[in-house]
Amino acid sequence: MKRLSEMEAYIPGEQPQDKTYVKLNTNESPFPPAPEVVRVLSQQEIEKCNLYSDPTVSSLNRAIADFYDISPDRVFVGNGSDEVLAFSFQAFGDLSHPMFFPDITYGCYRVFAELYNIPFTKIPLDDSLAIRVEDYQNVQGTVVIANPNAQTGTYLSLDSIANLVQQNQDRLVIVDEAYIDFGGESCIRLTDQFDNLLVVQTFSKSRNLAGARVGFAVGNRNLIQDLYQIKYSFNPYNINRLSMLAAKAAIEDRAYFDSCRLHIIQNREWTREQLETMGFTLTKSKANFLLAACSRISGEELYRNLKSRGVLIRYFPDARIQNYIRITIGSAEQMQILIQNIKDILGGL
Amino acid sequence: MKRLSEMEAYIPGEQPQDKTYVKLNTNESPFPPAPEVVRVLSQQEIEKCNLYSDPTVSSLNRAIADFYDISPDRVFVGNGSDEVLAFSFQAFGDLSHPMFFPDITYGCYRVFAELYNIPFTKIPLDDSLAIRVEDYQNVQGTVVIANPNAQTGTYLSLDSIANLVQQNQDRLVIVDEAYIDFGGESCIRLTDQFDNLLVVQTFSKSRNLAGARVGFAVGNRNLIQDLYQIKYSFNPYNINRLSMLAAKAAIEDRAYFDSCRLHIIQNREWTREQLETMGFTLTKSKANFLLAACSRISGEELYRNLKSRGVLIRYFPDARIQNYIRITIGSAEQMQILIQNIKDILGGL
Numbered sequence: 078m079k080r081l082s083e084m085e086a087y088i089p090g091e092q093p094q095d096k097t098y099v100k101l102n103t104n105e106s107p108f109p110p111a112p113e114v115v116r117v118l119s120q121q122e123i124e125k126c127n128l129y130s131d132p133t134v135s136s137l138n139r140a141i142a143d144f145y146d147i148s149p150d151r152v153f154v155g156n157g158s159d160e161v162l163a164f165s166f167q168a169f170g171d172l173s174h175p176m177f178f179p180d181i182t183y184g185c186y187r188v189f190a191e192l193y194n195i196p197f198t199k200i201p202l203d204d205s206l207a208i209r210v211e212d213y214q215n216v217q218g219t220v221v222i223a224n225p226n227a228q229t230g231t232y233l234s235l236d237s238i239a240n241l242v243q244q245n246q247d248r249l250v251i252v253d254e255a256y257i258d259f260g261g262e263s264c265i266r267l268t269d270q271f272d273n274l275l276v277v278q279t280f281s282k283s284r285n286l287a288g289a290r291v292g293f294a295v296g297n298r299n300l301i302q303d304l305y306q307i308k309y310s311f312n313p314y315n316i317n318r319l320s321m322l323a324a325k326a327a328i329e330d331r332a333y334f335d336s337c338r339l340h341i342i343q344n345r346e347w348t349r350e351q352l353e354t355m356g357f358t359l360t361k362s363k364a365n366f367l368l369a370a371c372s373r374i375s376g377e378e379l380y381r382n383l384k385s386r387g388v389l390i391r392y393f394p395d396a397r398i399q400n401y402i403r404i405t406i407g408s409a410e411q412m413q414i415l416i417q418n419i420k421d422i423l424g425g426l
Numbered sequence: 427m428k429r430l431s432e433m434e435a436y437i438p439g440e441q442p443q444d445k446t447y448v449k450l451n452t453n454e455s456p457f458p459p460a461p462e463v464v465r466v467l468s469q470q471e472i473e474k475c476n477l478y479s480d481p482t483v484s485s486l487n488r489a490i491a492d493f494y495d496i497s498p499d500r501v502f503v504g505n506g507s508d509e510v511l512a513f514s515f516q517a518f519g520d521l522s523h524p525m526f527f528p529d530i531t532y533g534c535y536r537v538f539a540e541l542y543n544i545p546f547t548k549i550p551l552d553d554s555l556a557i558r559v560e561d562y563q564n565v566q567g568t569v570v571i572a573n574p575n576a577q578t579g580t581y582l583s584l585d586s587i588a589n590l591v592q593q594n595q596d597r598l599v600i601v602d603e604a605y606i607d608f609g610g611e612s613c614i615r616l617t618d619q620f621d622n623l624l625v626v627q628t629f630s631k632s633r634n635l636a637g638a639r640v641g642f643a644v645g646n647r648n649l650i651q652d653l654y655q656i657k658y659s660f661n662p663y664n665i666n667r668l669s670m671l672a673a674k675a676a677i678e679d680r681a682y683f684d685s686c687r688l689h690i691i692q693n694r695e696w697t698r699e700q701l702e703t704m705g706f707t708l709t710k711s712k713a714n715f716l717l718a719a720c721s722r723i724s725g726e727e728l729y730r731n732l733k734s735r736g737v738l739i740r741y742f743p744d745a746r747i748q749n750y751i752r753i754t755i756g757s758a759e760q761m762q763i764l765i766q767n768i769k770d771i772l773g774g775l
Binding site: 092100103105107108114115120123124125126127129132163192285287290306309310311312313314315320323 | 435441449452454455456457458459463464467469472473474475476477478479480481505506508509512537538540541630634635636637638639655656658659660661662663664665666667668669672
């Protein structure tokens with residue numbers, strides 16, 4: 078029998094069940110889904126779950142296309158953006174199409190590359206932990222950039238992305254915009270002009286639906302058709318009925334979406350000020366998290382200390398960011414609890 | 427840019443939106459999910475969808491393990507049995523581990539093999555369109571058998587499966603039991619004895635949850651760990667919160683499950699008698715569908731004629747079964763409508 082070789086899988090943030098934590102470790106939204114989500118998941122719709130879901134995901138595709146004012150056949154929906162990204166690696170990477178991504182970024186890129194035997198190169202962030210877009214101008218292969226970047230939250234402007242995409246139109250650029258709605262500008266509209274740009278987004282963060290598993294990609298029709306080819310060859314009904322309805326209701330409520338993301342931005346900036354006042358060093362995050370280091374305590378120590386006080390954050394073993402903690406931005410109350418606890422911990426050193 | 431080569435994707439049964447059909451074409455259950463499914467998908471649970479789902483799927487794993495009286499670490503849950511099967515092909519097939527499956531069976535096996543570049547051999551059914559289990563005894567590679575078989579519904583006894591698995595314990599046997607609950611006996615309990623047996627089941631048929639996308643595999647811990655390795659490297663949160671709750675509620679309601687499958691069995695046997703009386707030839711289906719041929723009309727013609735009358739069934743272009751139609755077993759009323767329409771069509775020839 079074939080047995081799997083030792084791949085190093087991605088390790089999701091912990092989901093401990095021992096007590097209720099102030100949970101600031103997996104970049105979830107602190108807000109419930111839009112009110113209409115509850116209404117559309119009616120008894121009548123639940124009772125239709127004996128029937129398969131629409132494999133073309135057409136009503137949700139249309140709702141996403143409406144939001145971004147594009148044609149529905151340029152949208153691909155998957156079971157979470159992890160699935161959309163994995164399909165993209167499988168579709169657009171192979172031995173002669175290596176992948177290039179930052180040394181510090183979303184951990185799944187490395188895992189997907191290994192899963193599909195795609196050679197990859199990690200390009201170091203600069204000393205401020207920002208992506209230096211010039212470093213990607215001349216690489217021969219597919220570029221994968223999270224914008225804002227995972228772990229660091231740093232953001233590349235629309236112009237920077239446009240330049241990168243324009244520079245070499247034989248090369249695909251995948252931009253993972255999981256965190257774009259917290260202060261960045263989406264490059265989705267560039268897909269009108271450029272055939273070599275694939276933009277991936279998620280309903281897990283700014284649309285408050287991490288537990289529904291919906292993500293999507295926008296690009297030119299050929300790229301989108303390639304993703305459908307993988308989907309139909311793998312799991313044609315991959316999006317379930319209820320998640321489709323939930324995501325459609327979520328993207329249609331623009332006011333709630335704006336309100337949630339503005340709260341996150343406000344809470345982020347308040348938390349940033351508090352941490353800076355306490356002497357923390359922070360990256361310029363435009364995401365729903367902050368990456369912060371304190372010279373007086375290691376990331377791991379601060380993580381353990383906060384966990385014992387009922388506050389979950391995350392730290393990373395990567396050498397370049399091992400002094401940092403990553404803090405998901407939650408509600409104002411959650412951030413106050415976090416800051417008070419950090420004050421107490423530092424005061425006791 | 428890499429572009430996908432021309433793979434021939436699986437074609438799911440049509441889901442036309444032009445009018446309401448008596449839909450007997452995709453082997454769905456005609457019955458709604460268990461009543462408790464509606465209750466557990468409460469407003470409170472829907473409002474928690476801002477949080478990620480449990481990547482270990484622990485509560486559903488336990489419910490499945492309880493049902494089959496096995497240990498939860500021998501259960502793997504996926505986003506529909508298509509995903510579970512695809513993971514299994516990826517985990518257990520490669521150039522030196524070819525796949526062997528029947529020439530007429532679930533179309534996705536060929537598609538998965540092509541997707542993962544796994545060599546495969548189709549072994550012909552016998553003249554009665556049944557699997558001849560002896561043909562699989564000496565093959566060098568992974569065996570994939572749907573039991574009951576897709577399209578034909580024919581069934582292999584527990585003893586036949588046990589013999590096949592025992593014959594060569596260095597070779598993996600994957601048994602896809604999507605249709606097992608309509609008169610067959612599951613070989614899940616053989617996984618206690620044999621390390622080279624992986625059994626795949628689905629919530630889409632006998633558990634009335636096609637639209638929720640939940641399937642699972644049972645096997646020894648090493649096989650299950652291999653599937654987790656793929657899952658965590660691909661889409662760690664692949665099962666959404668609501669489907670997890672729905673599936674748990676569905677498997678816990680044994681009385682409803684038994685009632686639904688008994689109805690299907692009764693309706694199948696009634697429909698079989700009616701068709702035989704009209705001169706149809708049928709395979710010995712123990713699934714929630716019948717495969718039936720009439721010497722007076724081709725499968726395609728009968729399909730078109732029934733569709734124009736508002737009844738959807740399916741036919742297949744494969745040469746060996748092109749005279750057949752496949753009829754999903756629905757409610758008693760649906761089957762009466764089908765039979766009346768076939769009588770009318772044959773009467774008009």
